[in-house]
């Protein structure tokens with residue numbers, strides 16, 4: 022190793038102690054990946070992984086990276102599915118998993134102050150006994166970190182009623198790319214100035230490192246009811262979804278699984294999903310007991326009217342958990358069907374769900390790839406799971422083509438590229454499907470304002486080769502085009 | 510008419526009302542080229558908000574951009590031009606049993622664009638959040654002569670940076686909002702409001718606290734002084750039978766002389782209440798907003814009342830959102846030395862409130878102070894954003910926080 026390299030490691034160890042720095046190739050291996058399927062996103066090795074335990078250490082690492090002119094990539098649990106935590110241009114990975122303390126739970130304010138490495142589920146487990154929960158609940162919640170949730174603006178089944186991560190973040194302590202530590206937002210509303218908290222949530226680790234998050238807690242519902250409705254096919258299940266929404270009911274969650282998913286899940290977890298059902302719909306209702314009871318009856322009626330062959334109702338926790346288990350373990354169960362799968366994430370307007378699902382089926386046939394569907398149906402958020410075997414020649418390419426086809430179709434239906442998993446490197450090339458050069462210039466404005474040297478998580482989100490230019494430069498371009506001069 | 514409105518005593522030399530988003534962007538580019546300063550204007554209901562502009566040459570109205578661009582009730586999303594009036598949008602939605610669950614101050618004339626730019630929110634913030642939570646997409650015209658969009662027409666979307674949140678509350682300093690996409694919600698089937706008349710502030714706070722600690726999930730919960738009388742007010746929504754049950758429970762918790770209003774009477778009561786928060790001040794009064802963490806609300810209201818009394822001002826309305834941490838006060842000040850009184854009043858409360866904002870006051874009173882109560886720690890990032898989107902400071906120069 023070069024002297025510059027040794028010098029860097031020595032300086033990092035001075036900040037973090039020897040146990041706080043990984044730099045041997047074998048130790049770096051796992052940090053080359055995130056949760057994505059290999060082939061869908063690139064892998065890359067950092068020079069070093071830094072594992073700070075304090076905000077001051079994070080700031081010192083960032084200043085050091087500046088000094089060495091090295092890129093910085095923040096990382097939580099590495100469960101991301103769009104390549105976000107992969108150090109695309111090497112440099113230093115700042116892994117926040119050792120900053121994992123819940124600093125404060127305030128039942129009166131209904132807030133929690135946490136370090137970024139706190140595991141999502143552990144936060145809710147800590148607050149539920151006191152009467153509250155943290156609403157964003159990605160399916161990866163046993164592993165993913167609050168910092169990662171903030172960076173990806175993560176969603177989950179309960180976002181239908183409660184909103185996504187950004188609706189639950191009140192303030193952030195952030196280490197900026199120049200090494201300064203600042204707070205945005207806070208416990209009180211109406212902070213003067215631009216909503217930088219809002220800009221930071223969902224910024225995929227490209228604007229700063231979150232070192233503390235002040236999050237909103239939601240009161241535990243008084244009553245909860247889960248219903249499992251079995252349908253002969255996906256069409257009738259999605260019709261039920263539209264009917265429920267149209268009836269003015271906002272369930273806490275409304276999840277759909279198709280037959281292929283049931284085939285994987287039921288034998289493994291015995292959640293009680295009828296094996297011969299074309300699809301099952303999992304509806305959760307929560308809130309004031311009287312409303313939950315009445316809405317539960319309405320939902321059951323609507324499901325039967327749209328063709329449900331059975332509706333199971335669970336009001337006690339063990340039975341509710343069992344019904345949920347099938348949904349929560351759906352990805353894990355896929356191993357029973359296939360050696361590999363590619364989990365896709367797209368979103369369409371709710372009424373376009375049946376059309377989108379038809380398209381998924383067509384793509385499955387066209388590319389000769391089985392596709393299982395597990396989706397946040399109430400939100401129009403699809404998660405087609407493309408099943409394949411990477412040992413078959415050309416399989417990965419076929420999967421990527423199929424996935425691109427699905428993206429195109431969802432955009433044509435008025436949707437977006439990602440409902441939850443982010444753009445990262447996975448979908449950066451597709452960004453121009455939905456955004457013009459001008460739109461990208463506005464986003465570049467945020468990037469430039471926080472990170473003018475573009476050293477935080479480079480090569481993400483923006484299409485390859487995109488330069489974060491100034492909106493100002495576009496004026497000349499816009500005028501030239503209007504005048505019919507295509508000189509530029 | 511084409512008479513430009515006055516902003517903090519300044520009258521722009523012209524009012525322009527572009528007929529399309531593209532035309533609006535062109536107007537901005539032209540203004541930038543000519544070195545003009547522009548104040549975007551929607552319904553004109555909140556022009557008093559902000560520091561007095563450094564200069565304003567052109568008032569740029571969004572009122573001609575007033576159509577509904579896309580509305581598919583079954584999708585529960587709406588795309589609307591920025592100049593659409595809040596009341597008109599609500600009427601349209603009501604026809605489909607839907608609503609924007611918001612009660613912003615200002616009269617029916619407020620526009621969607623204006624409400625996004627000012628981030629004003631009423632008592633419902635407690636139970637339904639704010640426009641920030643409903644905004645799923647936005648299109649904005651910039652002085653570069655371009656219109657940029659972000660977000661989309663889907664309720665869950667992480668495609669690119671979250672610009673809608675950045676524009677929300679940016680007071681037109683980064684661009685002029687030309688359209689917005691919003692989540693809408695089913696309208697509650699029934700609503701009720703309980704108003705408990707009490708003797709003093711502490712009774713109102715105690716009553717409100719009992720409700721907050723109960724199983725009830727009110728969409729609004731206020732302790733207030735309006736028209737010389739203290740009361741606690743609770744707004745409940747849900748299914749008719751549930752609302753009836755909960756209203757009875759609430760009446761028990763409030764423990765005093767309680768009036769219960771249902772349906773349209775309940776809604777009308779809140780419209781009258783929120784009217785006291787309208788962004789406008791009579792020549793002898795100021796409208797102030799204080800914000801703290803929710804648990805400190807009671808201490809804040811008491812301190813505010815003491816300070817108002819101590820300054821010789823007369824409170825015309827005191828409205829505390831319990832559980833939110835916001836207190837809004839409308840107070841009459843002796844015009845003699847009013848500017849100094851206002852400054853000392855905000856200075857007295859500043860140590861105990863996280864944020865003190867002078868929402869509206871006669872222009873002469875505002876000259877000596879920063880109505881936003883100072884600049885945030887991140888002012889340099891704000892400046893960088895400003896110089897990216899509006900390098901020549903064409904839009905609302907000096908009005909927003911940090912006099913950006």
Ligand SMILES: Cc1cc2nc3c(=O)[nH]c(=O)nc-3n(C[C@H](O)[C@H](O)[C@H](O)COP(=O)(O)OP(=O)(O)OC[C@H]3O[C@@H](n4cnc5c(N)ncnc54)[C@H](O)[C@@H]3O)c2cc1C
Pocket residue numbers: 055056094095096097098099100101102104105106117137158159160161164165166167168169170171172173174175176177178225226227229230231232352441442478
């Ligand atoms: C089985 C499975 C199921 C999933 N289900 C869901 C789901 O239902 N909904 C959903 O939204 N996502 C889901 N995901 C995706 C993923 O779990 C989320 O994006 C999660 O929030 C990532 O958290 P993490 O800690 O693993 O972050 P990482 O993967 O480590 O990082 C993700 C991004 O966040 C940045 N980052 C991490 N920490 C910080 C920080 N402190 N400051 C600044 N930037 C930071 C990184 O740079 C990177 O860009 C799933 C993933 C898996 C593997």
